[in-house]
Amino acid sequence: MAEAAFRDEQVLISAEELSVDPMAYTILHATVSFPKPRFDGDYRPESGYATWCDARIPGSLHADLLDGFSARDTRLHFSRPAPDDLASALAELGVAPDADLVIYDDGSMTWASRLWWMLRNVGIPARVLDGGLARWTALRLPVDSGDIAGFRAATPRTGLTDRGLWRDREDVLAVVSGDAPGTLVCALDAEQFAGTATTRYARRGHISGSRNLPAKSVLADGVLHSTDRVDELAEAALAGSGRPLILYCGGGVSACLLALALVRAGHTDLAVYDGSLEEWTADPALPMRTLEERSGGA
Template structure:
C-alpha cells in the first residue's frame, strides 16, 4: 500500500504471480524521437511476462488535444482498464521494457484514478529474465472487471496551477529533462518547441535516479539527490512521462503526494505568453 515501497522485486513477483488478485501490466513505450524499430505493443507481443496485458499510454489518453498521452477522464479510463481485466480489489504490478519510463507513468495514472495497491517492477522485464522468469508471446484473454475511479486531483497539475506555484514559490518544481534542454543550450526533440525551463524550477534528470542496470536507486542514494524530499512538489518533463519517474523516486522516500504536470514542457512552451527561463538551475 502507499506507506510501503512503491516497487517490488522480480523475486517477489515470481512468488506471487499466480495469486488470484495479482494483475501484471506491460507499459512499454518508446519515445517517438528515438525512432525505434518497433512500438511498445510490438515489443510486448514478441515476449512478455505470462498473463500480462498491454497498457498503451498513447491509446488510453484524453481526446480533443494535440498534446501527447494526456490523462483521460475517469469514465474513459475506467472503461479501458476494465477491458484489460484491471479492477477493484486487484494488486497491480506494472513493468516495461525501456528504463521503466512508462511503467512509472501508468503507476501514477492508476493512482490518480484512486488505485492504491499498484507497484512497479524494479528493473522491468530484464530483471524478470535475470531472475529466471519465463516469457510468453500469446496475448492473455482478460476477464472484464469493475473499476471504480476515485480521482485524486491533487496528484495532477495543469499549466495555470504550475504558473501559480512558480510565481508564489509554493512548491518545489522538479524538471526531469536533461540539463542541456533545461538550460536552453540543447534543442527540444519536438520541432519548433523552444527549450529552457519553468522559472523557479530545478533540474534533476530522471536518468540519474536509476542504477546502471535500470533499477531505481536505493532510498539512501536517492536522498542525496533531493534537498527536501518531503516538500510539496510538482514534477515535470517533456510530455509527462519521465516526470512520473521522479514521483516514483520520491514515493520511495516517503512523499506519496508529488503531483505531475501532465502537459509538461510540451504544453508550457507551446504558449508564448508563458515565461521561459534559460541557464542552469
Template sequence: MPRKIDLENLFVSTQWLADNLSSPDILVFDASWHMPAAGRDPRAEYLAGQIPGAVFFDIDGVADHSTDLPHMLPSPEVFEAEMRRLGFGDGMRAVVYDSVGLFSAPRLWWTLNVFGVDKVSILAGGLPAWKAEGRPLESGEPQRTPRVFTARFDPDLVADAAAVRAALESGAAQVVDARSAERFHGRAPEPRPGLRSGHMPGARNLPFPAVIQDGRMKERSGLEAAFAAAGLDPDRPVIASCGSGMTACILSLALAASGRAPATVYDGSWSEWGGRADLPVVAN
C-alpha cells in the first residue's frame, strides 16, 4: 500500500517559493514535457527563462533506454547519479513546476516519491502563475555543486502489466485511466502508432482535465465529484494508467491532494498494454 503524502506541503505558493528561493535545502525543478505533436522544446524554453536557480529534469532523457516504451522509470542507480549531478542531496526539499501549470510536474513528483524523497512539493500554478505575477526569471544553465543523494526505491508506487492484470481480475485494486473518453472508448485513434484502441476490461475512465482547474489541482470538493463521476472509490487501492505514464501521475497526485494515499502508477500504461497482443482490450 503506497504511503500517505504530507498534505500540508504537497503544494507551495509562488509567494512561499519566492520567500524560500535562496534556501540551501531547497532545489527547484523544471519538469516541463510536451506531447511530440505540440512541437515544443521544453529544454530550450527552460534555457530561455526559468525560475531563478531551477534545474531542468529531462523526463525523456533520465529514463530506461533499454525499452522502446517512452520515459519509463530509470534504474535507481541512474536516478541517483542524476540527482547528485543536479545538486539535490539527501534531506533536501524538491519543488517541482512545469510550463503548462499542472501537466508534467506530477510525473517528477511521483518519480521523486518512488525513489524515496520525503519532501516533494508542487508549485501551485506552475511557471504560468510565476510569470503572471511578474516574478523574476533567469536564463541559461545554472551551476550546481554535486550533492550526496541516496535512491530508495518504493515498489508500492509502481505497477507493471502483470500487477494491473491481476488487479483487474481480482478486484484487489481499481484501475483508472486518465486518457480522454474518446480514446478510452476506442472512438479516437491513439497518438502513438501501432497501438490498439480501447481500454482494459474493468478499468474506469477519469480524464485528467477533470481534476484540474485553471492550471491547478481542484479543491477537495471538486476532486471528490470527479472521483464519484468516474465510479471510483478513492478510499480503496487505485492503480492509475494513461497513454504513457505521464498524466496517470496527475491522478496519483489528485488522490494525495484529497488526503489519501497516492495512486500506484502503471508505468508502461497504454503504450505497453495497447501494444501487446497478449493483453485484453475492449472498445465500447
C-alpha cells in the first residue's frame, strides 16, 4: 500500500495553475517523435525540436532527450547522463540553478516523466504538466511558434549526486536469478507484454518473472488518474509482489510515467531499469517470455 507520508508530494502541476503566472517557472519541453514500429526492430526516434517550433507553451525551452539530455558514450538511446553532464545540459539551455521547473510534452506525458525522473535522481525538484500540451491547448491557453536563435547559458548546478533511482542490467539479472529481492514490472501495453504486438526491439515479450502494469493505464483522458485509482491498479497488478519494484519498458521512458503515478500515490521503494528492453533483448542469452510460452504453448 502507499505510504501516506508521501502522498502530498508535488510532482504535478495543472494547466490551470501554470497559466496563472507561467513566467514564474522555467518550462522545459521534452518531446521525442517516435513513430509506431512497422515491423519488429523498427526503431526510429527523432528529435521533438520541430514540434516545439510548431507549437509550444510561451517561454518554454526544448530539452533534447536524444542529445544533451542523454549519455553520449553508449550505444543505447535515452541512457541517463551523469549528474554533472545533466547539470551542464540544463545550464546550456539557460536554466538557472534556483529555477522552479515544469516539464511537459506533446504526447502522453511519458517524455516529460523521463526528464522528471532524471532530475529527481540527482535531487532537482520539478513538476510535470498534467495532460501536457494537449490539455493546455484544450483550455485555449496561448501558444507560440517559430525558431529561437540561441540561449544565454546559465551557471551549472554543483554538488549533484546519483540517488540510486536507476537500475542496470546486472541489477535486473540478480532479481531474475533470485539473488536479489524485488519485482520486475513491465510498463508496456498488455499486447507487447504478451508478445503478440509488433515490437521496436530485438525480441518480443517481457523479461522472465515480470508483472504487467501498463503506463497508459494510469491515465484518463490524457491526465493522471487519482491516487486512489492508481493504488487500485497497482494492488491488482502487484498483489503479493516483493519490493523494491524495478520498472521497465522498451527504452526506459514509459516506465518513468508509471513511476510518476506511483510516486504521486505515495509509493517510494521503486527504481527504473534504464536500458530496458532495448538493452535486454539485444542479448539472446538473457531470458524473455511471451504469454504463450508461460502457458506452455509451442
